[in-house]
Amino acid sequence: MVTTPNQSNLGIRCDDPAVETQLAAWVAGGRLHPPRAVTLDVRVVERPALHSREGQLFEQPGVEIRSGGRQGGVQISWRQAPAVAELSLGSSCATVLLSPAAVARLEECQNTFLTTVLIFLLRRAGWHHVHAATAIDPRGRGWLLAGNARAGKSTTTAWLASRGWSVGTDDMAFLAPGQRVAVQAYRGPIALRPEGQALLQCTGGAFLERRGKMGFWPEELGARWAQRVEPDLILFPSIGGERTEVERLGAGDALTRLVRWSAWVLLEPELAQEHLDLLTRLAAQAPAYRVTLGSDLFAHPERLEAPLG
Amino acid sequence: MSARYRRGDSVRVAALENEGVLLHLGTRRYYTVSESALALLEYLAAPRTAQELEAFLLERYELTEEHAVTTVQTFLERCRKADVVFEEGA
Numbered sequence: 415m416v417t418t419p420n421q422s423n424l425g426i427r428c429d430d431p432a433v434e435t436q437l438a439a440w441v442a443g444g445r446l447h448p449p450r451a452v453t454l455d456v457r458v459v460e461r462p463a464l465h466s467r468e469g470q471l472f473e474q475p476g477v478e479i480r481s482g483g484r485q486g487g488v489q490i491s492w493r494q495a496p497a498v499a500e501l502s503l504g505s506s507c508a509t510v511l512l513s514p515a516a517v518a519r520l521e522e523c524q525n526t527f528l529t530t531v532l533i534f535l536l537r538r539a540g541w542h543h544v545h546a547a548t549a550i551d552p553r554g555r556g557w558l559l560a561g562n563a564r565a566g567k568s569t570t571t572a573w574l575a576s577r578g579w580s581v582g583t584d585d586m587a588f589l590a591p592g593q594r595v596a597v598q599a600y601r602g603p604i605a606l607r608p609e610g611q612a613l614l615q616c617t618g619g620a621f622l623e624r625r626g627k628m629g630f631w632p633e634e635l636g637a638r639w640a641q642r643v644e645p646d647l648i649l650f651p652s653i654g655g656e657r658t659e660v661e662r663l664g665a666g667d668a669l670t671r672l673v674r675w676s677a678w679v680l681l682e683p684e685l686a687q688e689h690l691d692l693l694t695r696l697a698a699q700a701p702a703y704r705v706t707l708g709s710d711l712f713a714h715p716e717r718l719e720a721p722l723g
Numbered sequence: 724m725s726a727r728y729r730r731g732d733s734v735r736v737a738a739l740e741n742e743g744v745l746l747h748l749g750t751r752r753y754y755t756v757s758e759s760a761l762a763l764l765e766y767l768a769a770p771r772t773a774q775e776l777e778a779f780l781l782e783r784y785e786l787t788e789e790h791a792v793t794t795v796q797t798f799l800e801r802c803r804k805a806d807v808v809f810e811e812g813a
Binding site: 669 | 737
């Protein structure tokens with residue numbers, strides 16, 4: 415077995431050198447530096463199978479997650495080709511079994527199944543996933559935009575990038591403890607639909623098959639990449655009509671919304687309180703706003719910025 | 724002998740300003756709860772009778788005994804329905 419040491423504390427171990435090389439490149443590309451060492455221990459086997467299929471089932475597109483069984487931890491399966499992963503309680507290692515069929519679709523496997531495994535592995539290093547975009551404005555304030563895939567996070571992130579802001583991610587972020595709660599960005603291209611591209615007049619980019627969108631690196635849009643953001647403002651965007659509207663939310667409301675966009679807090683009882691405490695500290699740390707993004711925003715950016723102070 | 728109630732093991736709570744959030748890891752539901760409900764849920768980490776819960780409310784909040792009784796009754800009914808609180812031995 416070959417071991418790839420990784421400066422980022424995120425190690426890859428695989429019995430297939432070619433798979434290990436590709437996975438190491440994928441992990442390195444995300445530029446994640448967790449505070450504690452965690453390892454993806456990957457083996458290629460003919461018939462990957464879980465030791466047990468206990469606990470409640472939680473379904474994601476293409477991925478099944480089981481949690482709450484007698485032994486604790488999570489078991490994850492990929493639906494597109496045989497591949498399974500087990501993450502035990504208290505372990506800093508994810509055991510991943512890939513079939514040759516899964517290896518044949520390794521890039522797709524990385525983008526769905528292995529990304530899910532990575533999210534649960536990083537929980538064991540104290541980082542908790544949140545569906546959010548991150549940015550730093552010209553005044554140095556950290557922004558967190560939390561919401562689902564249709565909330566306008568990517569278009570807003572690309573727009574902020576095109577205005578010279580630093581941006582971290584448009585989708586995948588991790589809450590990290592510290593004196594203030596920080597958010598670590600998974601480095602990846604900002605994914606734009608054709609409408610977003612047209613609005614921002616972006617050309618070029620690379621097609622992202624999994625997301626069905628065109629991807630642009632922050633630097634291609636004129637931004638610097640911000641690996642870590644300490645949120646000073648939390649936004650919950652949604653796409654609206656013509657006019658951009660901003661409404662201040664109470665901290666309790668913000669916390670409930672953060673729980674929604676950080677849904678793994680509801681899995682793995684042993685880690686849930688730590689995760690919930692981070693969300694609570696974040697909701698107390700930064701004022702939160704519900705933002706309805708209107709088509710006027712590009713001509714009138716002050717309609718977003720002015721109400722936020 | 725009075726029934727004793729206890730918060731379920733699947734419940735996690737967090738307090739923020741004058742309210743809080745309750746997660747139920749078993750049903751994967753989450754709720755916004757008032758400050759007083761949150762205080763009762765934290766108190767229910769150990770088994771308590773309805774009378775103990777009423778006394779707890781009377782000590783912390785300005786309310787009449789009658790109001791405390793109905794508040795605890797309603798609280799227990801709702802929490803038991805949502806599997807957040809259980810009666811010991813039931």
